[in-house]
Amino acid sequence: MFQHYRSEMPYSCSVCGFRSSFHKDAVDHFQEAHDRTDKLQCPRCLKTFSLFSNNQYNANVASSYVMHLQVSCRTSSSIGKA
Numbered sequence: 001m002f003q004h005y006r007s008e009m010p011y012s013c014s015v016c017g018f019r020s021s022f023h024k025d026a027v028d029h030f031q032e033a034h035d036r037t038d039k040l041q042c043p044r045c046l047k048t049f050s051l052f053s054n055n056q057y058n059a060n061v062a063s064s065y066v067m068h069l070q071v072s073c074r075t076s077s078s079i080g081k082a
């Protein structure tokens, strides 16, 4: 009997395709692999944002990242009450 769940490794890095079964692994991976890049990751839902598009710095992305963290990320309402 095979249990082939696609959700076995539900936490993925949308930058490089890294996958993990553990949320923390995906966050740690991002911080190690993509720190000091133009990529930002929401530590709750793992959504990623690129500060550069078309080789241009896009300030709107930074503010939408902050907006996401503060307002629109409701994925883990059970975790993030702070």
Ligand SMILES: [Zn+2]
Binding pocket: 013, 014, 015, 016, 017, 018, 029, 030, 033, 034
């Ligand atoms: Zn990655």
Ligand SMILES: [Zn+2]
Binding pocket: 042, 043, 044, 045, 046, 047, 068, 069, 072, 073, 074, 075
């Ligand atoms: Zn989020």
